[in-house]
Amino acid sequence: MKPITERNPVPIAVIGLVLLLVLGLVAYRADDLPVIGGGTTYTAHFNEAAGLNTSSEVRVAGVKVGEVTKVELDRGKVKVSFRVKDVWIGNASHAAIAIQTLLGDKYLAITPLGGAAQDPDQTIPVERTDEPYDVTQAFQELGRTTGQLDTAKVAESLRVISATFKDTPADVRRALDGMTALSKTISSRDDRLARLLQGSDRLTGTLADQNGQFEALLRDGNLLLEELRLRREAIHRLLVATRALSRELVGLVRDAEDDLRPMLRSLDRVTQILVDNQRNLDKALATVGPYYRVVNNAVGNGRWTDGYLCGLITPELLKDTPYDGNTPPEGCMPPKAGGEN
Structure with missing residues (x-):
């Protein structure tokens, strides 16, 4: 036979996985095995x-x-299935749900x-x-039973018994005195016990009346938890998409890094030139301002341009004409407002 190291590992791995699955199934269903x-x-x-x-003892x-x-x-009843081993169950056997621990097991x-x-x-x-006895029902029955008792008559009966046995030995008298004190205590606490039992009765009644609201509250809580779960999935998808987008952006920047580097360098040089010539730019803007104001005044009166030419015709050319002597006295000055020269 060939050693395992020289055999094909694929069939060996498949057989090993099958054996592991069988052993796991056997371990999971061990209670159903016949042995x-x-x-x-x-x-x-x-x-x-x-x-x-399920799994209760x-x-x-x-x-x-x-x-x-x-x-x-x-069909309106609770059906309990249970499995026993090495024990005899007769056709008249009795089954009861009992309390195992104080925690309610x-x-x-x-x-x-x-x-x-x-x-x-x-x-x-x-x-x-x-089934276990209902504690709430027990308190209700205790309240109704206590309410039907005439505590005054009970106390009077105990006092009559104490007086009847007053000449008996000391031990009996002490016992009867204790019964008398007990009757007085019960009588003095009658109103408080009645109020306590009535309060417990009202409490159980209130809880029973609000059962529908409790069910609605639990249903609404279930809807809220389901909505939070859906929102959690949406936020998870958003974060995953954001992470994928960041990876794509990083890849894009890396791919375009060779093209972006010369462009950023050129932009840096242009910015440096503008900073170096900031004073000249300020001077040019200060000079262009008045020039554009004068141009605006010249072309802002209509569909024409106002102009003034001075010195185009010399005074000698105007001699012996109607315009002789109509030259500005102090050189070429534009006419003033109002038509005055």
């Missing part, structure tokens, strides 16, 4: 789940014998009864199942 797992699965109907969850006489495999709704307690074995295909009916 190391197994067991018998039964079902039971309950009026409510009462906090029982199943106990018989306080000993763990299995676990709950499924909790589901079945629950487990399924089975009481095996009956003369024959329970058929796994037959569901244990609600007549043979129990």
Whole structure:
């Protein structure tokens, strides 16, 4: 046989992956294997789940014998599927949801009864199942029971009993005196206990009335979380696109770096020339200002241009003409406003 190092690694890798998948599946479904797992699965109907969850323990006489495999709704009732191993379940067995810890954990307690074995295909009916007692209902019943008591008569009865046994031995008298003190305490605290129980009754009623609002609040919270999740995805996409854009811009700058460098150098030289000739530019702008003002005055009176020519005709040419002596006395000066020379 060839050594492994000389064989084709592809089939070896495929076989290794298949073996790993098989081992993982076996480990995941170990409880269903006939040797190391197994067991018998039964079902039971309950009026409510009462906090029982999948993987909760199943106990018989306080000993763990299995676990709950499924909790589901079945035609208005709660159907609990549980698997047990190495334990006998009779056709009259009783199933109850019990409290495991003070933190509210629950487990399924089975009481095996009956003369024959329970058929796994037959569901244990609600007549043979129990749920934990409702604490709210207990407070309501306590409030109604306390409200029906006549505490004054109870206190009077205890006082009559104490007076009747006043000549009895000291131990009995002390016990009766304690009963009297208890009756007085109950009587003095009657109003407070009644208010407390009425308050708890109103509280439970208010919570029951607001159940719809609580459900709407939870639904709205779920919608809010879903919207935040969608916004998170949109922001994530925006950041990813921004990062891709920055990479493209960096690549663009790098590709155009050879072309941009001469252009930036030329722009720098032009800027330096303008800075060096700033004084000449200021002087040119100061000189051009009055020139353009005069030009604007000459062409701003209509569709013509105002002009004044002086010295074009000498005084000798005007002699013996109507314009003789009509030359400016002090050289070529433009006429003043108002038509005066």
